[in-house]
Amino acid sequence: MVIDAANSKIPLDGQIRRLYGDSTTRQGEVQVYVDGSCFNNGKPNAKAGAGVYFGTGNQNNTAARVPGKQTNQRGEIYAIFLVLKITDPHAALSIYYSDSEYTLKMLTERAPSNSSMGWKVEHGDLLADIAYLIKSRPGPVDFRKVKAHSGNAHNDAADVLAKTGA
Known part of the structure; x- marks a missing residue:
């Protein structure tokens, strides 16, 4: 089904709906900020x-x-994975992330x-897990999306946590 959607002329929003499914409940809203960080990115x-x-x-x-x-990219993706693992699956979830x-x-x-190719892309393991969640x-x-380092206190706090995690 996902392969059919990716190869068809279905609009992108329809393809995404087929991949991730439709939401069926909305209990409250959780707003969360995420960020990833990497010291010495690209180095051993x-x-x-x-x-x-x-x-x-x-x-x-x-x-x-x-x-x-x-x-740094895997850090950003992993932060979203963590949110999906932590939060109540019935809650409406707004994930704010940096740049x-x-x-x-x-x-x-x-x-x-990427789904139709079996997630055989960089960080495909996390992306597949996120799609499942x-x-x-x-x-x-x-x-x-929020602009990084723009003075948003919540985004700045997520940035500090990402650096602490590294």
């Missing part, structure tokens, strides 16, 4: 982290070391094609 001694920020003092705020390849155009494209524009949650997921 690189260390990547992911930051997830729900709000001041929230027990779900997370600073984590990224498994696998150590890159990772790559992450947005991999989760939207390129997702149907989105599809299996009845609550909707919305990705919203």
